[in-house]
Amino acid sequence: MDFFNYKNTSLYAEDCAVTKLAKQHGTPLYVYSRATIERHWHAFDQAAGDKPHLVCYAVKANSNIAVLNVMARLGSGFDIVSKGELARVLQAGGDARKVVFSGVGKKSDEIAFALEKGIYCFNVESAAELTRIQQVAERMKMIAPISLRVNPDVDAGTHPYISTGLKENKFGISIDDAFELYQHANGLSNIAVKGIDCHIGSQLTEVQPFLDALDRVLALVDRLAEVNITLSHIDVGGGLGVCYNNETPPHPNEYAKAIADKLADRDITLIYEPGRAIMANAGILVTEVELLKTNQDRHFAIVDAAMNDLIRPSLYQAWQAIIEVEKNEVADKKTYDIVGPICETGDFLGKARELSIVAGDLLAIRSSGAYGFSMSSNYNSRPKAAEIMVDGKENHLIRARETLEQLWQGESLLPK
Numbered sequence: 001m002d003f004f005n006y007k008n009t010s011l012y013a014e015d016c017a018v019t020k021l022a023k024q025h026g027t028p029l030y031v032y033s034r035a036t037i038e039r040h041w042h043a044f045d046q047a048a049g050d051k052p053h054l055v056c057y058a059v060k061a062n063s064n065i066a067v068l069n070v071m072a073r074l075g076s077g078f079d080i081v082s083k084g085e086l087a088r089v090l091q092a093g094g095d096a097r098k099v100v101f102s103g104v105g106k107k108s109d110e111i112a113f114a115l116e117k118g119i120y121c122f123n124v125e126s127a128a129e130l131t132r133i134q135q136v137a138e139r140m141k142m143i144a145p146i147s148l149r150v151n152p153d154v155d156a157g158t159h160p161y162i163s164t165g166l167k168e169n170k171f172g173i174s175i176d177d178a179f180e181l182y183q184h185a186n187g188l189s190n191i192a193v194k195g196i197d198c199h200i201g202s203q204l205t206e207v208q209p210f211l212d213a214l215d216r217v218l219a220l221v222d223r224l225a226e227v228n229i230t231l232s233h234i235d236v237g238g239g240l241g242v243c244y245n246n247e248t249p250p251h252p253n254e255y256a257k258a259i260a261d262k263l264a265d266r267d268i269t270l271i272y273e274p275g276r277a278i279m280a281n282a283g284i285l286v287t288e289v290e291l292l293k294t295n296q297d298r299h300f301a302i303v304d305a306a307m308n309d310l311i312r313p314s315l316y317q318a319w320q321a322i323i324e325v326e327k328n329e330v331a332d333k334k335t336y337d338i339v340g341p342i343c344e345t346g347d348f349l350g351k352a353r354e355l356s357i358v359a360g361d362l363l364a365i366r367s368s369g370a371y372g373f374s375m376s377s378n379y380n381s382r383p384k385a386a387e388i389m390v391d392g393k394e395n396h397l398i399r400a401r402e403t404l405e406q407l408w409q410g411e412s413l414l415p416k
């Protein structure tokens with residue numbers, strides 16, 4: 001469910017006509033809906049009911065500070081993977097005490113920064129990282145709160161690039177080794193063992209793999225309790241999928257409740273790290289059709305957005321709906337490949353889409369709120385798109401379109 005719907009023949013974002021937004025801000029343009037973000041966040045928050053819990057939004061999905069601020073105002077926590085993401089959370093008014101720090105390669109200065117800011121917990125992904133955190137904390141005369149990210153070897157049934165919970169993936173600590181590492185961690189002078197963490201992949205469309213992973217995690221929690229290592233939280237990661245095409249993922253409510261129910265009789269705090277499920281359908285990417293061309297019976301719509309703006313179709317062959325912003329009743333319906341101006345064959349946003357368009361029309365690429373702008377780049381020296389947030393009838397520019405000067409910011413010429 002989202003707030004991007006047609007009124008008669010025009011697409012609206014909440015109460016704003018998308019054509020007007022494009023006129024005001026130009027294209028390519030990311031448009032986010034505040035009401036959608038808030039509704040999705042509340043779905044996770046409310047499903048856990050009375051169970052102590054924390055929704056830690058995965059910043060990587062969309063890290064614009066206005067997006068983070070919307071969630072900070074709701075009392076959200078945040079899942080971060082870098083010093084940069086923590087700095088963004090703080091800049092957005094987020095509370096460091098509700099931050100969990102994931103990621104396989106935290107540098108010492110990132111660990112020090114997070115300790116200084118007083119984050120909730122480090123999700124430790126290897127024995128070597130545990131040693132590093134101990135060393136940094138000892139040097140700073142601080143205690144680092146940690147959980148181990150265990151890899152439960154569960155098949156998430158998702159795209160291989162975004163599956164993380166299998167033995168062969170680089171993420172986490174094999175669940176078979178975790179028991180010993182917990183005992184070791186428990187004996188370290190500057191480490192406080194707090195919880196356990198698990199994230200098995202992204203865009204999962206069924207609850208069962210989450211529950212299977214949780215069963216394995218709970219078996220370890222119980223084994224640890226037998227040796228007096230009592231954990232105060234379980235972080236179940238993110239990964240809940242959304243409907244891009246014809247997937248039928250469980251509603252966040254159903255997913256979050258299934259997990260909370262499993263923990264109902266345990267005195268333990270539950271942490272979720274959703275990214276996509278909150279943001280994907282809270283955003284669209286609006287682009288203008290520049291030119292139409294036909295090569296050997298194949299029709300191409302060349303648009304002003306490209307793989308640098310939205311890389312998911314190129315990188316994962318991801319399918320995202322592409323719709324007309326104004327339904328054009330006059331133009332012939334044809335099957336188009338929607339491509340950008342970048343010099344790569346892989347630069348496409350969608351293939352074989354039936355559309356009635358002429359040059360100058362606007363298209364909206366749906367479900368672009370997550371892993372859209374946050375994965376964008378300047379490839380082909382293309383300034384990054386502008387981002388706006390709609391809020392009822394109002395819209396706010398939350399990131400200005402990049403200027404040409406910004407393209408070479410920080411670069412310098414040789415002296416001679």
Ligand SMILES: Cc1ncc(COP(=O)(O)O)c(C=O)c1O
Pocket residue numbers: 058061079102103199201202203237238239240273274275276277
């Ligand atoms: C550790 C961790 N937590 C949370 C997320 C968010 O995942 P999703 O956007 O699929 O909810 C990710 C990304 O997959 C992740 O790596």
Ligand SMILES: N[C@@H](CCCC[NH3+])C(=O)O
Pocket residue numbers: 060162202203312316370371375
């Ligand atoms: N970026 C990916 C998801 C990766 C999740 C990050 N751990 C996507 O667009 O689907």
